[in-house]
Amino acid sequence: MSGDQPPEVTAARAREAIGWSGLSQRRVAEAIGIDETKLSKALAGRRRFTAEELLGLATATGVTVRWILGDESQVSALPPNSSTDAAAAPEEATPRRTIAEAAWTLFGRHGFDAVRIADIAEATGVSTPSIHYYFANKAELFDAALDYSVKLAFDRQIAWLADIDDPSLRLERLLALQSPLGRTERGEWSIWLQTWARLALEDAALEDYPLSYERWSRTVQTTLEDGQRTGCFRPGDARAMADELTSLLDGLGIKVLTGVMDAETFTLRLxxxxxxxxxxTNDTTDHDRSTDSKKESP
Incomplete structure (x- = not known):
């Protein structure tokens, strides 16, 4: 899956991304979850990457799906820290990214307070002083983990939404991609939930998160506006509708994450x-159904 872009163009960028990452093709194939032969064919432009493969490639190499595709679509608003689109990574980017990803996993599973820098060092296979070379303290590590969560969400949206022209199908896929039902998505939701808790404190310093949330809200709003233009969504204030919809998703998602609601009920409510x-909906049809219902009532 790479939209309208020729596979050889995507292949060239994929080769660049792998070169910057310093990873072997075998390691990248393992990270993506495909046979090395398939990866070689995709890198040669003889087959297209699937959406799942693009996500795996972007995650393994540290670039974004948007950069790999050279995508200029508006299916997802850019995150506030979109420097990875340029992919001009310095030599220290790979170890820094590896540390941030390990922090993301540990913070998502155990929470900010329970995780020590020594735990992150052990998970990464480096010394604690090496962690401090890249990050001054645990708060900076959490900020990096939050940026990684934003990147994951953005990559999923570009990979899976760009080929969906129908706004109603795109909205449904967008909401599914942002739900806490998947394994990776649960990790993201854990990071976001901890972020919200930290932002509620007086000494909160996560200045970029409101911008990240605004990006997500704009993505929903743009999709709603597309659907209103084509007639598949109700008319109205798209901004207000996006606020209501994202707020509902947040509330239901928290219930799922905390075990208050099961996945089936989450899906039904949404x-x-x-x-x-x-x-x-067809107002006339709705009126007729309401009238028929009243007639049938005793």
Missing amino acids: RSYLDRSIMH
């Missing part, structure tokens, strides 16, 4: 809201 408040 679907019900979309049908009632977002999807365009």
